[in-house]
């Protein structure tokens with residue numbers, strides 16, 4: 001039941017993506033920075049970072065429109081993209097991009113202003129037919145890795161939003177701030193690997209259970225698929241860290 005609700009939430013988020021897309025735009029934040037404007041995507045990215053200190057990457061698992069697109073792509077390619085070295089590509093993209101945003105903001109003109117609805121039409125992102133070209137371009141960009149590498153490949157390799165949440169959840173973990181995470185009781189595990197099959201991020205959940213590392217995995221999106229699939233109740237959601 002929980003997974004049905006989760007997938008429905010993701011698909012709804014994808015359906016309304018034409019309304020919200022500018023609030024996740026890696027380009028508009030730079031354009032706004034050049035005018036010294038703190039725009040919608042600037043605010044959303046900072047909110048993601050703060051949110052993830054307490055809730056990890058639950059945004060990716062339950063609410064992200066890009067996640068919704070990728071859940072739909074499972075209809076075409078149902079295998080899961082695996083965690084591997086190329087996951088670091090997104091961190092390199094992010095570092096270059098954030099440097100660009102920062103430099104642009106420093107060099108920007110005018111007084112600093114806040115405009116959450118920058119470049120939207122009464123808050124709506126795609127309000128003209130011509131803007132659908134950009135919209136479909138972004139959707140295409142997110143879809144192609146999933147078709148080639150499998151489910152959630154874009155989360156692994158190219159997502160510009162994931163690093164905000166990896167940093168935020170890392171801060172929460174380091175300072176033991178109460179944070180939503182997956183806790184495992186390895187003594188109950190029978191090694192059936194049903195959790196591995198269920199994981200949309202293609203993570204080796206069983207291995208993490210053995211090594212007691214589930215709570216440390218920065219690619220875990222806290223979707224709870226492994227929690228719901230495990231026949232022995234090895235895994236559970238937790239909020240407070242064990243001593």
Ligand code: SF4
Pocket residue numbers: 182198199200201202203205219220221222223224225226227
């Ligand atoms: S490890 Fe579990 S909670 Fe994390 S992404 Fe995989 S299935 Fe979801």
Ligand code: SF4
Pocket residue numbers: 188189190191192193194195196205206209229230231232233234235
């Ligand atoms: S589904 Fe549960 S019992 Fe099976 S390997 Fe995963 S954690 Fe262990």
